[in-house]
Amino acid sequence: MNYSEKDIDRFFERFKQLPNNYQLDKIHELIKRFPSDVPRSEPFPKSFKFYFAMTTFIMALLTSLFFLFNTNDKQTLQTSENKEQAQAVSPDYEKIPKDSSVNNERSAIDNAFQQSQLKDQQVESVEGDGPNSFNKSQPTKKSTKNRSGIVNDNNQRPGVTLQGGKNEMSCDWPSDTIVDGSKLEVLLSNDELSKLGFMINETGVYYKNRFRNKTACFHDRFEDGDGEMTNLTKSPNQNNKKEHYSTHDFYPVFMTDFLYHPGLAVDGNPEVFGVRRDTLVPVRIQARILGNSDTDIIMWFIPTPNFFNALPAKYRHLHPIYSCLRAIKKRTGRSEIVRFRQKSLIRITQFVEPDKETLLQLGFEFDNDKIIYKQRGKTCFFMVTISKFSQSIHVKDEEVIAQDPDLNLVFLSDTVGRQNIKWACRSSTDKNKHNRRNFEKLHDLLVPVKLRKQNYPDLLSKDLIFWFEPSEALFNALPSDLGERIKQEYESIVSEPNSRKENSSSCTFFETCRSTLHLDAMRLFPNPAQDQLSLHFNLHKEQFGSISLLTMGGIRVKELLSDAIIFPGKNTYEFDISGVPSGIYLLSIMTSEGFKTQRVIVQK
């Protein structure tokens, strides 16, 4: 709403009309009680000696207190500090029953945390964030360091900020706000991670934090050949002396993979991740920092004031944002204020789902409690064993066959493209062949064979996708009509666009067919194009979408049509591509029902 001068005048008028609650009699009484000819307050004694004595006394007192604190056991200090900080985060910390069982303790802590969150929200819903306000990322001159080395602005108690300063910021977001979670992600360098308590050296990445009687542990050792990465766990690895303790009042409570799928949790359990993640800060640890993961991992930290102070200045604006998110969560009780798009490496929806007979033909063996798949590789002979409780690949060393295998299983993933299995062929080329980067590159042209959990409830714990290299042997092993269809699709995809017959075959099984949008009579001309590009197509129903020009690597070069309604019927677009340099591009039409790409050559 826009205010005008009239509104301001109206405000003043109405203010004048407010009744005067302060009785005049009270003032009269005050005046009469005022002692006659006696100063209201004693003037300060101006004696220099008095001031000197007072100053000396205070200095001595402060010095003795300082020494008293320093001589105390450091551990005791840290413990008490932890306790204070715990109480700052959770005032009900003391109420947690210490003798209860682990599960009870967990739930009690969870409850206390939730209660504290509610209380914090009550405080923060009215708080002004002072120097932590949005865009005021630099700490003020009054910033001091607390004992854990974290800058704490204005000596405020963690979790509580003064109300009312000039920088007061209230949460005026509407209740139905949905925030894009990817914009809240924190990406840190090695040094910045160190400030959060991580220890990164030439031997690995280590994290261990003891706080509120809990230990959050993680390590990723880079040792040659036998390096390992642990999940975020509650119990420390006693054998690992290289881990160090962090005593911050913040620690990661969840660890997820780069696709936001929850892993193990320190505080609570993975099931509550969906409920709690709105108020947790995702810190992405890049694969290049990690030694034993080819993918980024995400640690979800509890946002405390000290946490935000430990972040680089460019991320401190997240403090009021998270206060606001918590306020909205409290106000509305909504569970998905922050939307993390569930990412997936796989976008196709149709898989080859053969029956048991076909699977047997493909070489699968069904045991009582496991599924076995054996394959000759180029360098080794391996066996995939899948049961309800585990998945593994074993190498059979006795046979090393140089010739091409009949069927070639390249990847084994879940439905979002994660490979939870370590390929056993240990030569470096084979190991790299099965990593995520190669999966992203190669799986476009592989045939996905899906085994559903519901079909094999006793053998599988989740749906699995076996990615096979397209080959005559595979096409022949599949039922004739299905094999023929996939073969046609494959040939259509690998053939040059010009040689493809119009509507010769559908394209559904290959990841490269993720252009799931079906446009009738699509024409893109001239191709090669110079300055102008025409696009004609028919659409059967109204859709919301955008059209853009991408490089072959998928980087957007130009947005030709942004977020517009594409009407049903014949659509004709003329695009100006005069600023686009020569090269091969993809014209991508993205709509609410899928997208389609078409190769375009720009020749100047």
Add this chain to the structure above:
Amino acid sequence: MKNNQQKEFIKLYDPIHNQLFGFCRAISGNVQDAEDLMQDTVLTAIEGFKKLRDKSAFKSYLFSVACNLNKMKARRKKFRAEFNKQELMQLSDSSKNPESLVDFQIIHEKMLKLPARMAETLVLFHICDMSLEDISKIQGGSLSGVKLRLKRGRKKLLSMLNSPSEMKKALLFLTI
């Protein structure tokens, strides 16, 4: 204080009691703080009343004391600009429209965020109905300075009311 001085003080004070309370309430944001400020002002004013030679300047003197005390409190950060919901209750008799109540709160909150001197000028002129000359005597400075503060204060208040907050800007960036 002698009785005749007390009587003289009361005689001078009574006509401007409402004005002073209006000023204190507007500048401090809520009734409790306003009452504290009132009491401090009166006590400080009594202390210095003997030294006041020109009794006709009592009004300016009293408001100057109130302004100085307000500044001192703001400087010590003991002052919290918090709108009291009682005000809304009082307003609710005269206005049944909840939107206007919210507007009242918003404008008052924004006014309290103006620089102290500027807010005082606005309050003294618009709520206490003081003349520009009186305001210049209370706050010091020239008449044109008061006019300028008044004009700029209104302009700034308007721009503050109409500009989206930092959090609103953040929301625009963050929302899907």
